[in-house]
Amino acid sequence: MADRRGHSHPTTSHKVLVAVGGQDVDEETVRLxxxxxxxxxxxxxxxxVIEVNRSLPLGAVLDDVVDRGEKILDEVEKLAAASQLQVETELVQARDTGPALVDEAVEWGADLIVMGLPYKRRFGEFNLGKTVPYVLK
Incomplete structure (x- = not known):
């Protein structure tokens, strides 16, 4: 449990990492x-996080994907600014999203990670995918 001493609001966190992927759920995730x-x-x-296929070098420049990622992060900046909060954004290229998010959270010293999860079914059952379970561990 995070140490809440020194926080002006006991139910809030000081440094919140929000993961966005360009999905419909992103706006509500950022607002939360x-x-x-x-x-x-x-x-x-x-x-x-831009997942780079293992057949490509990790630093491969993927212009269209990078442009899309920058637009997604621009929306995060707008929503955070509307809430009058300080905001930083980062576009990360990695092999897998889960480990990249955890590494970013540790490096930045995040108190909390917020992720949205669109409702997905796979083989007739609700599916969390691979990123959310990794981050939860």
Whole structure:
């Protein structure tokens, strides 16, 4: 459990990482992250991970994918600014999203990770995918 001493609002976090992937759920995810961020000096860290296929070098320049990622992060900045919160964004290229998000959260010192999960079915059952279970571990 995070140490809440020094927070002006005991139910908020000071540094909140919000993961966005360009899905319909992103806007509500960012709004939730903003509500969970301490309004007295709290910060939002918006992260979009581009998964690079293993057949390509990790630093491969994927212009159209990078442009899309930058637009997604621009929306995070707008929503956080509307909530009058400090915001940083980062576009990360990695092999897998889960480990990249955890690494970013540790490096940035995040108190909380907020992720949206669209409802997906696979073989007739609700499916969490691979990223959410990895981050939850």
């Amino acid at each position: 992250a903003c509500r969970m961020t301490d309004p007295q000096g709290g910060k939002i860290y918006g992260v979009h």
